[in-house]
Amino acid sequence: MTDASRPLVIWGGTGHARVLRELAQTLGASVAVVVDSRSVPAPFSGVSIVQGLDGLRAWLAGQPHSLDAYDFAIAVGGGFGRDRLMLASQLKDLGLVPRTLVHPTANVAVDASLQEGCQILMGSAISACATIGRFTIINTKASVDHDCRIGDGVHVAPGATLCGEIQVGDGAFVAAGATILPRLRIGADAVVGAGALVTRDVPAGATVMGCPARVISPLS
């Protein structure tokens, strides 16, 4: 079994699970099971869904493979990066292996650095010397330019544009279509609203929106 074809456990019975299923299939892997903390229907046909860590443990106990035969990916998007990091830690403790997923249509510079469990989705671009943190999502057609340093548990949503040398702190959410000008700092757990044009640094925990972006909620 090659690395690319290792079966995948997906946490999260959401639309994002369908995105990860398509990506897994494109890479020649199958989805073994979907897990969700809630009681929800399976996000696609042909796969079992189990509830919570207990449900996953019970499912794994009935499988012929050892735990480290399974990779995992987390289908929790939106602004829930901290949840993604917490779930990743729990699944690693269980013995599952985090999977870094790069869609074949994404362009990733040869000298970019991708940390464990990140997801580089359809049509996105990661330019020279950029770093993408652990369990960070670079979503459809988002663009992360040269020398950007994107932290852990970040979500760069569809179509967002990050110019060069930007730093984004852990847990931040850059929403769909936002544009961030070069060399700015986006603090940990900040939210950049959809379509915002960010022209100044964003403090940790702040929410900004608009064109140019202004802080609408200072700290949570």
Ligand SMILES: CC(=O)SCCNC(=O)CCNC(=O)[C@H](O)C(C)(C)COP(=O)(O)OP(=O)(O)OC[C@H]1O[C@@H](n2cnc3c(N)ncnc32)[C@H](O)[C@@H]1OP(=O)(O)O
């Ligand atoms: C594949 C995928 O789909 S990945 C998912 C990607 N998702 C996104 O990109 C969505 C990101 N979400 C946003 O941008 C949100 O609007 C947020 C987080 C910035 C704000 O959310 P909330 O606090 O819930 O704001 P809410 O919807 O209550 O709107 C409050 C006001 O702000 C306005 N507003 C909301 N978002 C924005 C925005 N991005 N830019 C400008 N104004 C906005 C609303 O029109 C509303 O104005 P009003 O009071 O005059 O009617």
